[in-house]
Amino acid sequence: MVQKGLLIVLSGPSGAGKGTVCKALMPHVTDNTKLSVSCTTRNPREGEIEGVNYFFKSKDEFRQLIEEDQMLEWAEVYGNYYGTPRRYVEETLVKGHNVFLEIEMQGALQVRKKFPDCVLIFLVPPSLDELKSRILGRGSETEETFNLRFGAAADEMKYISQYDYVVVNDQVETAVEKVRAIMQAELCSVARNLEYYNSLIQEGK
């Protein structure tokens, strides 16, 4: 009997540092944990590789996947579609591998509905002040887009109660360590493994 893999979803408000934590985490996870590759309709940027950074799709192809319920979650952002292909995730979990998703909050809550036993991690900036300076630090914001982003991020904080864990991203190394600890703990969880343990007890008889 193979112990089923975990679906771990790292999410949180814009500016929390999801991408940075995810990138720093990946060298520390075992071969048993796969980073999910998203589909997108936006054009590839320089250096981006099909199947590594994204699966690049036309809008028609993407809409077709949505219609066939092949997207675990998806969203339209600034006129382009982004989403997580369902089949890849399901096939990987059944093999006993863990799947790691780094996505926006709207998507994370969609995943919870389709995979109730996923592990939702809410990454938060250490404070709203810090969030403010991180968004400004990108240097690409006008006053209007800043207000939009900051307001949305502050608003998103209220979704904490729908998550399983909160990780405060004060230092990337500490946040990475906590995410790793959560993954390890969840793999030891009785609720998640009861069927497996019962089979071991039966074997022992």
Next chain:
Amino acid sequence: MVQKGLLIVLSGPSGAGKGTVCKALMPHVTDNTKLSVSCTTRNPREGEIEGVNYFFKSKDEFRQLIEEDQMLEWAEVYGNYYGTPRRYVEETLVKGHNVFLEIEMQGALQVRKKFPDCVLIFLVPPSLDELKSRILGRGSETEETFNLRFGAAADEMKYISQYDYVVVNDQVETAVEKVRAIMQAELCSVARNLEYYNSLIQEGK
């Protein structure tokens, strides 16, 4: 607002290696985690220090503590009482420190009743064969006491479902790492900290 400490209970069948794992864990926990000191009515062994290894009590004193509901859990083992003093645990948790208990399974399930939000960790030997050789390895067993201990341990496996986590003690270092991960993950748990997070969100407004 102080985040309340965790009450972590490491338990499991006789021969699982609770004492060894606990001893190896202690140098790795922060000052914020206190190992609970039990009360006992047995005589001190050479080198054992009052208040460090145990609080040594007379049988009358111990019975008095039970009567006053001052024992979080207790048991009579080979004619002596062993138990966990409730006041120490409560006072330590309220200060925001974690308390670590290493106790028998009967006691662990008593603690669950009095502290439903404790974290119960079930330490298991990698297999029943391994358990057999560990009990025999103590060298102090007659055939009769071996059968008694082994039968009880195998029987205790069925209580897994009442625990939160299972840690397989195949290697002490790996088991210690998993217990540490569980503690870290539980400290990030949303369910455990919702009141705390809500107060932060209120502050941010």
